[in-house]
Amino acid sequence: MNITPYQTSCYLVEAVLAYRTLHHLFLFYKNRKQVYRLHFAFLQISYGFYLLFFTKTINAHNAQEALIWERLENSLTPIFGMSLVLFVNSYRRIFSKDFVSLYTLLNILLSAVILIDPNSYHIGLAHEKKFPTLGIVIYETDQPLLVQYFYLSGILMIIWTLFKVITQFVRNLFRNLFFLFGLILFCTNIFVDILVAMDMVPFPYTSHFSFLILMFSVDSFLTLNQSGRELREELKHALVFPEEFVLNSHATVSDIEFEKDVDLTYSRITASQKEPDPIFIRALGNLEFEKGGVRIPRTEISSKKKMLKLIKILLIRFETGVHREEILELLWPGMTDKNALNGLYALCFRLRRIFENPEALIFSEDRLFFRQDFVQTDFQMFEKYYDCGTTALRRGDTEQAIQEFRSAREFYRGDFFEFDLYFPESEIRREYIRNSLIEIFRFLCEQDEQRKEMEGLLEDSASWIRLDNLDERAWRFHFEALLPLDRKNEALRKYEEFRKSLKKELGVDPEPETLALIERIRSGSVGKI
Numbered sequence: 001m002n003i004t005p006y007q008t009s010c011y012l013v014e015a016v017l018a019y020r021t022l023h024h025l026f027l028f029y030k031n032r033k034q035v036y037r038l039h040f041a042f043l044q045i046s047y048g049f050y051l052l053f054f055t056k057t058i059n060a061h062n063a064q065e066a067l068i069w070e071r072l073e074n075s076l077t078p079i080f081g082m083s084l085v086l087f088v089n090s091y092r093r094i095f096s097k098d099f100v101s102l103y104t105l106l107n108i109l110l111s112a113v114i115l116i117d118p119n120s121y122h123i124g125l126a127h128e129k130k131f132p133t134l135g136i137v138i139y140e141t142d143q144p145l146l147v148q149y150f151y152l153s154g155i156l157m158i159i160w161t162l163f164k165v166i167t168q169f170v171r172n173l174f175r176n177l178f179f180l181f182g183l184i185l186f187c188t189n190i191f192v193d194i195l196v197a198m199d200m201v202p203f204p205y206t207s208h209f210s211f212l213i214l215m216f217s218v219d220s221f222l223t224l225n226q227s228g229r230e231l232r233e234e235l236k237h238a239l240v241f242p243e244e245f246v247l248n249s250h251a252t253v254s255d256i257e258f259e260k261d262v263d264l265t266y267s268r269i270t271a272s273q274k275e276p277d278p279i280f281i282r283a284l285g286n287l288e289f290e291k292g293g294v295r296i297p298r299t300e301i302s303s304k305k306k307m308l309k310l311i312k313i314l315l316i317r318f319e320t321g322v323h324r325e326e327i328l329e330l331l332w333p334g335m336t337d338k339n340a341l342n343g344l345y346a347l348c349f350r351l352r353r354i355f356e357n358p359e360a361l362i363f364s365e366d367r368l369f370f371r372q373d374f375v376q377t378d379f380q381m382f383e384k385y386y387d388c389g390t391t392a393l394r395r396g397d398t399e400q401a402i403q404e405f406r407s408a409r410e411f412y413r414g415d416f417f418e419f420d421l422y423f424p425e426s427e428i429r430r431e432y433i434r435n436s437l438i439e440i441f442r443f444l445c446e447q448d449e450q451r452k453e454m455e456g457l458l459e460d461s462a463s464w465i466r467l468d469n470l471d472e473r474a475w476r477f478h479f480e481a482l483l484p485l486d487r488k489n490e491a492l493r494k495y496e497e498f499r500k501s502l503k504k505e506l507g508v509d510p511e512p513e514t515l516a517l518i519e520r521i522r523s524g525s526v527g528k529i
Contacts, residue, residue, distance in 0.1 A: 004058075004059070004134060004135045004136050005134070006058070006131075006134045006135075006136050006204060007055055007058055007059075007136070009208070009209070010051055010052075010054070010055040010208055011055065013051060013208045013209070013211075013212050014048050014051055014052055014055075016212060017044045017045075017047065017048040017051075017212070017215070018048060020044055020215060020219070021041045021044045021045055021048070024037045024038070024040050024041040024044070025037075025038070025041045028041065035090045036087055036090040036091040036222075037222075038090075039083060039086040039087035039090050040087050040218070040222075042083040042086070042087070043080070043083040043084055043086075043087050044215060045083075046076055046079045046080040046083045047076075047080055047211055049072075049076050050073055050076035050077065050080055051208050053069045053070075053072040053073035053076065054069075054073050054205070056069035057069045057070055057073065057138060057139050058136050058137065058138055058139075059136055059137055060137075060139050066139030070139070071114060071115060072115075074114055075111040075114040075115045076111070077155070078106075078107035078108070078110045078111045078114075079107065079108075079111055080158070081107055081155075081157050081158045081161070082103065082104050082107040082108070084158060084161050084162075085100060085103055085104075085157075085161055086100065086104070088161060088164070091222075092338070093336045093337040093338045094164050095164075096334075096336060103157075129196075129199070129204070131202075131203070131204050134204065136204065138204065138205075155190070155194070158190075159187070159190065162183065162186070162187055178216075178217045178220055178221075179217040179218065179220065179221040181213075181217065182210075182213050182214040182215075182216070182217030182218065183214065183217070185210045185213055185214065186207070186210040186211060186213070186214040188210070189206060189207040189209075189210035189211075190207060192206070192207075193205045193206070193207045276356065276357035276359065276360070276374060277291045277292030277356065277357070278291075278292065278374065278375075278376065279291055279355050279357065279360055279370075279374060279375040279376070280293075280375075280376050280377070280378075281311075281315065281375065281376070281377045281378070282377070282378045282413065283315050283377055283378060283379055283416060283417060284378045284379055284382065284411060284412055284413050284414055284415070284416055284418070284433070285413035285414025285415070285418050285419075286413070286414065286418070286419055287302075287419045289301065291355060291356065296354065300354055301351075301354065304347075304350070306331055306343070306347055307347050307350060307351060309330070309331060310327065310331065310347055310351070311351070312417075312420065312423055313327065313330060314361075314368065314369060314370055315377065315417075316417075316423070316424070316425045316426060316429075317369070317425075318369070318370065318372075318377060318379075318380065319372075320367070320369070321364070321367035321368055321369025322367060322368055322369065323366055323367050324341075324344070324363070324366045324367070324368060325366075327344060327368060328340040328341065328344060331343070331344070331347075332344075344368075348361055348368070355375075357374055359371060359374055360374045360375050378411040378412075378413070379411075379416055379429065379433060381408075381411050382408050382411040382412060382433060382436075383408075383433070383436070384408075385404045385405070385407040385408035385411070386404070386405070386408045386436050386440065388404040389401045389402075389403075389404030389405040389408065389440070392404055393443075398447070401443070402443075402444065402447060405440045405443060405444060406444070408436075408437075408440060409437070409440055409444075409463075412433070412437055415430050415433075415434065416429050416430040416433050417429075417430060434467070437467060438464070438467065438468065438471070441460055441461075441463060441464035441467070441474065442464075442473065444456075444460045445457055445460050445461055445464065445474075445477040448460055448477075448481075449477065449480065454481045454484045454485055455481075455485075457477060457480070457481040458478065458481035458482065458485065460477075461474050461475075461477040461478035461481055462478060464477070464478075465478060469498075469501065470501065470502060470505060470506065472502075472510060472511050472513075472514050475494075475495075475498050475514065476513065476514055476517055478491075478494070479491045479494070479495065479517055479518070479521060480517070482494075483521055483524075488521060488524070491521055492518070492521065492522070495514075495518050495521075498510075
């Protein structure tokens, strides 16, 4: 049978859609962050196949042949609705992730039912739509009531999604009249096609023309808004990294006013923050903040629970930073990305304002972290001096090791995250710092004993005992320091208290080395153990 002009128009639309699909897949390949282009390509693919299968139902030889193409055609309608929701949601979050996942699953199941279930269609011909002027006959097969209900639900979902798009982009619609025209035309055509299906109007389906126009209008909308997005990202980058900001020398005339705003914002930042005060955060013991050596009132941060939690997360991942998606999930679980991102940017703005340094908190490769050249922490300094002391020991430089270890000890005021011991991931660093400090005390006590510096040995062993009052090594050094200082009775009294605590807490007696030392103390002859 010869191809009619109506069929030819359908094939031409399919060819254009195929070309546009390849174009958007290529753009997605160049920039994998533009996921919405991938979903836009899927949207055009699903409609292109839908139109192809619909074309095959025109002038079919019989109802049985039309049934095959009708099944395939209607199975693409849920896929089209699913692709539409994925595309819209990837460009701007309108629906929640749970809704999109559920809607995608239900549409895939509906398509599978239409294709596989033998009872989803009847062999009988529902009716023929004849259009003698165009020389076409469109065959539509009979369907059970349940399938018609699901099919109608899918169409209504598509209409509702388009309505949500119009309400969400209402401001941008009137800036791009072509996009507005395409939306109105396509929505109107869907309504008219529903009337065609109900035999209420005497002409065939024409939505493929309006869909093609809509695709071109959406393409123009994406192109125009992409340049706007790039400018906004450039401004955001200027706010975070003002020293790296350079305006594009090939800017167009339409960008001049925007760049003037960037220049003004940049000049304000650099003028007010030429020499920002260093920020120092204490997380060993109580949580404290200092700016230029002056303590920041903790109420400015602790009264804001989200901000306090954000700071804790950033301190736990101080070296590596935290991915933006992980922060959103931890601080705003279940909230839409748009609202969660607004909340995150607001928190970052307030924190930078408290620190009076816009460069102290930055995003890099979608990870948020404190810049270590502007923000320092006590645990970071402790680990730095401890590593330097360990390196000096390996070189055999004992004096340098003692100096580095004592510098590290000065930063320890309590356990890491003592203010929130059960905060996730804090235990690993807490145990590492405690064990490192114990090694520092062991080394310092050994050096004090070798050099006969009993006052230093007494002080270092007492600090070790405050860290772990059941460590017998610390107590033995402490007892050895007390006797040369004529404090034998104090040593014996503290031993009795220690022995009782050891029995009560651990249910054990002192070690043989400790018992032997106490006997020598009682006899007044203490030597090195």
